[in-house]
Amino acid sequence: MLPFFFGATGRELYGVYHPAVAVGHAGRGVVFCSPLAHEAIATQWAYRILGESLSRERIHCLRFDYRATGDSAGDSRETRISEHPRDIGTAIDELKAISGVDAVHLIGIRLGALFALDVARQRTDVQGVIAWEPIIDGTTYCNELIEATIGEHAGCRNVGGLPIADENLHQIRELSFECALNAVSCEVGVIASPHQPEFGRLGSLLDQDQLRCRFEVVQDALPWKADSEVGVAPLPAQATRVIKRWLTDLG
Amino acid sequence: MMDQTQRAPQTRVRERVVNFGRSTPLTGVLSYRSAATARRSPCVVILNAGVVRKSGPNNLNSFLARRFAENGYTAFRFDFAGVGDSPNRQDRLPLKEGVLQDITECLDVLEGLCGTREFVLLGLCSGADNGLRAARVEAGRVVGLVMLDPTVFRTKRWYLVKVWKRAASIDFWKSLVLLRHRWIGLMRDRVRGREPVACDLARLEEPELYTIGLQDRREISECLREVRERGVRLCFAFTGGWSEIYNYRTQLFHVYPELHLKEDAEVLFFPEASHTFMSDAHREALASALLRWLEGDHSQRLEPEVPPAIRAVSV
Known part of the structure; x- marks a missing residue:
């Protein structure tokens, strides 16, 4: 596990590189895409465990904080979700440079899954995307964020202790998993649990064959759901196993 | 409340990852001001709040570290072994001793990097309790202790x-x-x-890291007395989120009447704030109050420019 800063001066991103512990799945790398900042505090632990686990499977992994979140440069109030896909792109370039892989898989939780699909649409070096508990409908999610608001100040809503600019909410409203999925040509796997608020909607899309992807239902606790104020979610063991299987089964 | 315009004009804060640790590779982030101006002592070390990673709940630790750095104080936030981005302990120390070992190693590395022998430990909740235990062991180097919502006791x-x-x-x-x-x-x-x-x-079970702090009133009182006698300045902050244990400003003085804390301890009270300072305004108010406290009697001790060691740490 090697923590470091990367990216342009003034926009440094904090990342943790899990190098593959032995040569094996040559050319395989994974970049983890976090959800919105208030959910990312809880997913950090799941990503760490998964990163350690995949590195033992000889897969290079990089997890990182978007600009203005976690330990990356920038004040929380400067968070702009329109910049998150660019940060994922920077992380992909970094992983390729430090590990020597020439293509990567992306794993994204919640809104991170939609950012990952957006990046996959734009780049040719993304082999596949794993969407873990993805947000299905931006408008529904946006309404959830508005309901969870605990305060407002200068064009920002305080959700779970972190600011979300109104501008970000407008962008979230436009997002749709179905559209994002249909715009990519790489392989996509979806992991969802019945505890997820939008599980029913996802199920009906799958029943109607409207989604082109692998799908696995897990009973795990939700990795993004913080346990009260402390912000640490339980370990999603079943989902971790599925991801490991999908990534190591690949040719 | 600290207004944006009150910030120092040359506030470009630089940050470096520092990987250290003799038995377990620990990781932290050093925040410092890049301007070629004198740095101020002490260096502020921010401890994990429970099992939350070093950026802190609601990024509180990153926020405070950068505010301190903007104002000339070098600040360091790091993960204890097994928390955030530091791997699990690789020695056989029990957690309670392991945390103290991690803090000692942290101060050792910072001494070399920043050239200071004066530190302030800052922690929220279990971080505050761990800070107190560490200040007792490291009173030679710890000159101040900031305890946010530490273990405390009800009064009549x-x-x-x-x-x-x-x-x-x-x-x-x-x-x-x-x-x-x-x-x-x-x-x-x-x-x-x-x-x-x-x-x-099942809901009441807490990670072990939450409960290794001092739990007994007499023991805490003894610990506070000892660190104060050895010259450690004390600053306490209590929030409305702690109101089930602490609900009026001067309660601390009544919990430990034998210590006469009123004479020199700083007690901050934020009855509207949540335990993890979820609101921007409360975070800003906390940062301003802590900066005022830091400037209390350390502002005269200036140190030279950013030492070369810091520049070399970039990974």
């Missing part, structure tokens, strides 16, 4: 304040009148012969 006045606040609450009377109050529910269950709902013990 706490109960009076609680009753008074409840009686003054419209919601309380409304729930009584509408027969929705918890007490009425309990009485109803008793009349109907229902067993009270068992407490969900």
